[in-house]
Amino acid sequence: MIIAKVIGTVVSTIKHPAYHSYKLQVVQPLNLPGELPEETFLALDSAHAGVGDTVLVMREGNGARQVTQIKDAPIISMIVGILDSVEITEQAKGNSR
């Protein structure tokens, strides 16, 4: 899973039926201090998050289908938790490029 912030919402009427009972959110992945920001992506929201929330995003289809309990749902990214706190020690310092 990754840590991300919800920065927006996508509204759609015509969509795959597996997407009907969840909100579709735009999420910005966490970047560590001094590193380049990452591209945003879309995630289905099973945790009722809102814009500004820091969330836990799972990015694997079989796990997502387990949450929705819809067989063959074409879903990859899913918000599965709203984070209260995160602690990152300076041991995370390094060069990721």
Place this chain on the structure above:
Amino acid sequence: MLLGKIVGTAVATIKTLELTGVKLLVVQPLNKNLEPSGSLQVAADATQAGYGDIVFMVRAREAALALEEKFVPVDLSAIGVVDTVDVDRSIRDFELSWGYSQFA
């Protein structure tokens, strides 16, 4: 999953049998501000999208699951037509400082 804009269609006569009847869209992937991001790609249409539509798409094996025939060599499918995208533009990135961060 990601956003894209339909900028055209692709037609192929000679193709793998399972792709018969699948509409192929030429899409421009978009970032959160709906600006072009990356090069043009071809997506299978699973949502009756048309030229000029903003859509959301899914990659990898899940792209094939969106189609009627699920055992197809497809790795990008349009799965919804977007009505609106509401993004907080004041959020440019999401950087956490070292140590403990409390939200909410």
Place this chain on the structure above:
Amino acid sequence: MLIAKVVGSAVATIKDEKLNGTKLLVVREANVQGEVTGKPLVAIDTVDAGAGDLVLIASGSSARQTTVTKDRPVDAVIMAILDSLEVDGEVTFRKS
């Protein structure tokens, strides 16, 4: 499996109920010397790892192949704490 370093932890109250009772650690992929190289990600801990530990993680659907993570919506799991690493006959990492 990937070599990763535990660099922090995360806490969530509101979450999928199948995540209840799990411990969430923040890890970054590391090289064989134990230096971090990758992006931060959150993995479920099954071996009581802590910050600074060099660990093995499994990601994707394989992450649910432990008794702790079976049938839970997770895509990364810590399933070993590394004591040492040897590459080309040379010990590149030893737990201090």
